[in-house]
Amino acid sequence: MSFGMAREAENVEAGYGAAATAVADGHPPGVAGTPHARARIDLAAIRANVSRLCDTAGSAEVMAVVKADAYGHGAVPVARAALAGGATWLGVAGMREALALRTAGVPGRLLAWLLTPGDDWSAAVAAGVELSAGAPWAVRAAVRAAQAVDRPALLHLEAETGLGRGGAAAGDWQTLVDSAASAEAAGYLRVVGVWSHLARADEPGHPSCERQLEIFRDAAGIARRAGLAPDVLHLSNSAATLTLPEAHFDLVRPGLAVYGLSPVPDLAGPSELGLRPAMTLTARLASVKRVPAGQGVSYGHRYRTARETTLGLVPLGYADGVPRHASQAGPVLVAGRQHTVAGTVCMDQFVVDLGDASAAPGDEAVLFGPGDRGEPGVADWARAARTISHEIVTRIGARVPRTYTGGSAPGDH
Known part of the structure; x- marks a missing residue:
């Protein structure tokens, strides 16, 4: 059977009832979501x-x-x-x-x-x-x-x-x-x-x-x-x-x-098993700036720039579920190319070294998704953090709103 799916733009956050709205929105009542980030669920x-x-x-x-x-x-x-x-x-x-x-x-x-x-x-x-x-x-x-x-x-x-x-x-x-x-x-x-x-x-x-x-x-x-x-x-x-x-x-x-x-990532990836990853995690760059060679980045200066370069600030951190263990290793798609977390993942943010890529505040950073645009997958983050895919998706925190595409199941409205 074919697993190519139309990318409907319909958002189905509403219609679950008061008790379920917190689940659909991705955070409990009274917890504000971050408008600069979201987890889109297909x-x-x-x-x-x-x-x-x-x-x-x-x-x-x-x-x-x-x-x-x-x-x-x-x-x-x-x-x-x-x-x-x-x-x-x-x-x-x-x-x-x-x-x-x-x-x-x-x-x-x-x-x-x-x-x-x-x-x-x-x-x-x-x-x-x-x-x-x-x-x-x-x-x-x-x-x-x-x-x-x-x-x-x-x-x-x-x-x-x-x-x-x-x-x-x-x-x-x-x-x-x-x-x-x-x-x-x-x-x-x-x-x-x-x-x-x-x-x-x-x-x-x-x-x-x-x-x-x-x-x-x-x-x-x-x-x-x-x-x-x-x-x-x-x-x-x-x-x-x-x-x-x-x-x-x-x-x-x-x-x-x-x-x-994939539950057997060493044997086969999602596409080889006829599966499609359902979650895409994105954020909007909060800052973009040029820095000189030798600039220390983030806590402990575990990363220093090798030359003059552009740094992009991604407003997601370990409080949102981005693993601190993925410092210096987590992959992110920005400006059409994959980059790696530069330095230490902080509570609310992390930095990527964009080189000479053209980027501006508000541009999208894709942490993971199904791979349609060349973005990393959940398994890539699992490898970077030396853990399993289960942990990567289940730890995405309450501050990250969930939005839904791909239509709704019967009875949702």
């Missing part, structure tokens, strides 16, 4: 990426993971676009994220998995949010919530298969399954899923993946022998969705790939 790219993932998933359903404010892209508009692209589930980490989507009127099956005893389990059960349980205490919390709201809880049992993070380990799995089966028999809950998470799916062919698959199949078998009949088994993240079809089971949970970014 909803057409989101829809096309999800459609691509649906094709790859085959008979498995697709859960679009929209945790962390949809990886910094805006949870409500992205959730709607993902559903329009073919996703039938949404996934978030925390209960508050799930309840915010429900408050905004976002439909579809919705799972929250990073839960604590202090969360509002009753509100989540009342809102039809599906919840994860990796230990008997979580089953008990779900039962109490179901009793409080007079509605059965919908539970996904999490198995520890090798990640060493959440979920019940092999020695505790039977106890978890038995407690859930007893609560289901009493009518307090229904076990609708069994799930786990792969540790090294971004290293295709790593033997740990096959071992985790084996443990996961065993865990699902134990659940079924206890009389449970979950709707879905799910294990795959973005990397496994794209590279490990035997891990698809009934449902896949792509996150990074929904946003058009």
Whole structure:
């Protein structure tokens, strides 16, 4: 299928309702945005990426993971676009994220998995949010919530298969399954899923993946022998969705790939995977000036000009999510060419050495985007900061307004 998408100019910031407006605008009420910068989100790219993932998933359903404010892209508009692209589930980490989507009127099956005893389990059960349980205490919390709201809880049992993070380990799995089966028999809950998470799916062919698959199949078998009949088994993240079809089971949970970014950057880039990056981060130059050779730049003078040159001041810094670790390394497109951050990234700004390029205050600097104009990509910033693409997009701060192109998902207006 073709992933060339028309560049509609329609802005769809409005129309999400009061609770969701803060998400769509990219900053909470009372926090002023910076008019000199923005993160433009292409909803057409989101829809096309999800459609691509649906094709790859085959008979498995697709859960679009929209945790962390949809990886910094805006949870409500992205959730709607993902559903329009073919996703039938949404996934978030925390209960508050799930309840915010429900408050905004976002439909579809919705799972929250990073839960604590202090969360509002009753509100989540009342809102039809599906919840994860990796230990008997979580089953008990779900039962109490179901009793409080007079509605059965919908539970996904999490198995520890090798990640060493959440979920019940092999020695505790039977106890978890038995407690859930007893609560289901009493009518307090229904076990609708069994799930786990792969540790090294971004290293295709790593033997740990096959071992985790084996443990996961065993865990699902134990659940079924206890009389449970979950709707879905799910294990795959973005990397496994794209590279490990035997891990698809009934449902896949792509996150990074929904946003058009490669979960296996050493193997393939977005275009090779049929994906299109959805976020473009830009700013307007705040200052442009000629300086002599030997001019120290920014804190610590880690950079000195080699000759007379032009310096451009980009009004974004680490308070906006530009990684300080990308000092002297982050790539930026200005005046039609890529340049590199000169000196230290500051809280609100950084400098680029433009050489003899013609530039003026107000000219656009593109930190990253899909590459249509030769601008850097998110992966380029990840390499510069020695981190992963997930961190680059999720850390874009509340001062940077989000704007939306590519049309709106059904129900937004």
